[in-house]
Amino acid sequence: MTVLDGLLGGGRSLMAGPWGNPGWSRADCALTAYLAYLPIFFADIDLSPWPAVQATIAATQARPAHQRALGSC
16 A cells, blocks of 8 residues: 555556556556545554545545535445
8 A cells, every 4th residue: 555655646647657658548447436435444543644645545536526426335
């Protein structure tokens, strides 16, 4: 999680990186979707040591497509 937090803190696409499209990738979509499930299925996990992970989860949950698919989970 520490490595992932560092990557997310850079504000760049996680999986595309410098080798691919600098925008949002399918891999980014999959990864952020999995991260967004953490507070739903593992509510007892303290994510405070990883603020960029927390911010990514919040941003994912704020996306209209996420809200349409999952509602207010």
